[in-house]
Amino acid sequence: MLGVFLLLPLVASVPPPSRPTPRYCRRCCDHLDPPLIPTANQTPEIRTIINMTILKGEKGDRGDRGTPGKAGVDGPPGFPGVSGPKGSKGDTGTPGDPCKTQQSSFSVGRRKALHSADYYQALIFDTVFVNLDEHFNMFKGKFYCFVPGVYFFNVNIHTWNFKETYLHLMLNDRQQVILYAQPSERSIMQSQSVMLALELNDEVWVRLYKRERDNAIYSDDVDVYITFNGHLVAPKV
Numbered sequence: 001m002l003g004v005f006l007l008l009p010l011v012a013s014v015p016p017p018s019r020p021t022p023r024y025c026r027r028c029c030d031h032l033d034p035p036l037i038p039t040a041n042q043t044p045e046i047r048t049i050i051n052m053t054i055l056k057g058e059k060g061d062r063g064d065r066g067t068p069g070k071a072g073v074d075g076p077p078g079f080p081g082v083s084g085p086k087g088s089k090g091d092t093g094t095p096g097d098p099c100k101t102q103q104s105s106f107s108v109g110r111r112k113a114l115h116s117a118d119y120y121q122a123l124i125f126d127t128v129f130v131n132l133d134e135h136f137n138m139f140k141g142k143f144y145c146f147v148p149g150v151y152f153f154n155v156n157i158h159t160w161n162f163k164e165t166y167l168h169l170m171l172n173d174r175q176q177v178i179l180y181a182q183p184s185e186r187s188i189m190q191s192q193s194v195m196l197a198l199e200l201n202d203e204v205w206v207r208l209y210k211r212e213r214d215n216a217i218y219s220d221d222v223d224v225y226i227t228f229n230g231h232l233v234a235p236k237v
Contacts, residue, residue: 102147105231106136109224113160116208116215123167123206123217127224136230142205145198149235154193155179155206158225160216161187167217168207171196175207187218189225195233204230 107129114123124141136143145151159165159181168175169192179192196204206228208215219225 102149102235103132103232104135104145104147104151106131106143107227107229108136108138109228110226111219111221111224113219114208114217115163116210119210121208121210123208123226123228125226125228129227140205142203143230145200145202145204147232147235148199150195150197150233151204151230152193152195152233153204153230154191154228156189156191156225156227158189158218159184159187160218161185163214163216165190165217166209166215167192168209169194170203170205170207171198172203197236199236 108125108131109127109129110123110125111127122141125138128136128138131138133146135146153169155167155169157165157167157179162183162185164183165179165181167179169177169179176196177192177194179190181188181190198204208217217226
């Protein structure tokens with residue numbers, strides 16, 4: 001009996017070639033785990049993004065006022081404002097103390113004759129009769145107003161024979177009245193008076209004025225021929 005041999009193809013079970021494991025480059029600062037590679041059956045992650053602007057509600061009520069903060073640093077001063085209108089006149093005050101009535105007066109003289117040597121020359125006095133509160137300055141020959149108001153002034157001189165006499169009663173730098181006598185063979189007494197309204201620190205004095213001829217006033221060492229007087233008539237209100 002012949003044996004029957006069945007020749008069957010030899011089928012070897014060979015596993016399919018495997019794909020090489022992918023290698024990834026990474027830096028030293030990257031994570032150690034390789035990035036995940038989505039598989040075919042993996043469901044992609046879905047993230048919901050909500051637009052918050054469409055969910056903004058209505059404006060709420062105003063909150064309570066907070067406590068005041070500390071005061072800041074003072075700023076620089078501002079510019080002066082516009083002057084306001086003049087106020088109305090006030091009521092009349094009560095009468096002052098009669099013991100404190102304002103006074104000012106003087107009376108001075110000169111014992112020496114004088115020839116003017118300059119174009120203008122102040123008349124200086126050497127004798128004091130009255131000088132309340134030293135308002136008359138003997139060194140300058142000037143009365144200084146410390147009490148504003150109306151004053152009365154008087155000048156008396158004696159002319160010199162054959163010489164001209166020309167004087168001005170001065171208020172500050174302005175001549176007010178003149179005392180004049182022409183040259184004559186006889187000497188005479190001359191006088192001039194005036195009332196002036198003075199303000200604080202005004203000056204009243206006598207000035208000699210020299211022209212072409214000599215200007216002179218007479219006196220001697222015994223009698224007083226030259227006097228200058230003044231007193232307050234009414235203080236300024």
